[in-house]
Amino acid sequence: MLLTITNSRYPATDLSFLLHKHPAKVQSVEVTNGKAHVFYPEVSDDKCTCAILLDMDPVGLVRNSDGNPFALDQYVNDRPYVASSFMASAIAKGFSSALNGNCKEKPALVSIPLQLEVQIFVLSVRGGEDVLQQLFLPLGYEMIATQHPLDPHFPEWGDSRYFTVTLKHTVTLQTLLSHLYVLIPVMDNEKHYWVTEEEVTKLMNKGKGWLEDHPAKELIVRRYLRYQRKLSNNALSAMKVLEDTPVVEQVPKQTLHDVRLQAVYDEIARLRVTSVIDLGCGEGRLLKLLLENKQLQRITGMDVSSHSLEVAARRLKLDKMIESQRKRINLLQGSLTYRDRRLQGYDVAALVEVIEHLDEDRLLALEKNVFNEIQPNTVVLTTPNKEWNVTFTADETEMRHGDHRFEWTRAEFQAWCEHIRDVYKYTYEIKPLGEEIETAGAPSQMAVFSKQ
Ligand code: SAH
Secondary structure, eight states, X not given: OEEEEEEOXXXXXXXXXXHTOOTTSOEEEEETTEEEEEEEEEESSSOEEEEEEEEEOHHHHHHTOTTOSOTTHHHHOOTTTSBSHHHHHHHHHHTHHHHTTOOSSOGGGGGSOEEEEEEEEEEEOTTHHHHHHHHHGGXXXXXXXXXXXXXXXXXXXXXXXXXXXXXXXXXXXXXXXXXXXXXHHHHHTOXXXXXXXXXXXXXXXXXXXXXXXXXXXXXXXHHHTTTOHHHHHHHHHHHHHHHHSOGGGSOXXXXXXXXXXXXXXXXXXXXXXXXXXXXTOTTXXXXXXXXXXXXXXXXXXXXXXXXXXXXXXXXXXXXXXXXXHHTTEEEEEOOTTSOOGGGOSOSEEEEESOGGGSOHHHHHXXXXXXXXXXXXXXXXXXXXXXXXXXXXXXXXXXXXXXXXXXXXXXHHHHHHHHHHHHHHOEEEEEEEESOOBTTTBOSEEEEEEEEO
């Protein structure tokens, strides 16, 4: 019974910090009737895989199954080979801090969605692929499920209920682990322990934030609690209360700005460059993320506001930084609308939610300066999408921020990008930022310009 989790979001080894397991060691934890071994088959900045292998003791399993009505089970027991509630216990024990959303060394990582892929060999699924789809697709997973035949030598016997399953999603590790923790035993629909009130608490706890709205909620709750009607009803009605609680009371884990900064960071990390300048860096939130990337040797933040730069210096703890780190970062005061040699010589320039703070006529000075004078190889730029404002106001003229001079629709942004392409010889690619809605698009938009 083997489960692997792969992260391919750069730097992929973030996974090992979150899992609290050293990538170079094999570590084992005791679980009921066996051991779980945790190790890393692949470790690099591009791809990092952690595996958890369950090594069950079939004899112990039978010996400890008091009152098992099926005596024959001891000879045909599939428990040592399939991922079931044992795997859920192993996840809870082996990855407890990640499952509970703790990361001592790098707390900021907890709320960052990773590019994750899970493989589970082999899973017993009651209800087949249909149930797998019902469970995982509504949560946003891409899934490949391969069903194993009962016996490859006798295809006419048909398929077994055993599957190898691959799941892909960009989510936080905590969310992924809580999905697996709850859904693995649900797929199997068999448990090695009696369910009690305690299981209701565990289910409520690990299902928080996703189970309440899951279309297969009833199936999940009833299977998880082994069809104990009273317990299932308690859990379902407790969830109903949660569901009816107004959304405003729930604190979002990741703000739109976090999503935006993460997307900009990812673009820059992907380029594998060594220097970057954040133009209009404000309070230094992007700089803080960039410092985590060891590849970047020269990071500069520039802003017109000395107050913002002071806040940035405090946020980055510049005064307490060790010298080798301090040498990598620099803050400058200046204006984007004036020629300034200090801004030249960087691989990438970022402008995150900056252009809309300039009067449209000053924007011409900015674009000349950025794309003609500074001329970095890549410019990563974001700005709000005006169309999305319908989600909070009916007033066409209302803007997101008191200091915004303009906000653009998607078409207006694209027209400006085309203008940059034609005048300054940069190609561009536009990406939506944040959750898209059908008629209005995403809350924010990003363009990545590359010098031709
Ligand atoms: N990029 C930061 C801040 C965005 S707010 C973030 O994403 O968190 C916009 C920032 O642009 C403010 O800090 C403001 O001081 C700065 N700014 C506005 N006009 C500017 C100009 N002409 N030159 C440089 N910075 C400017």
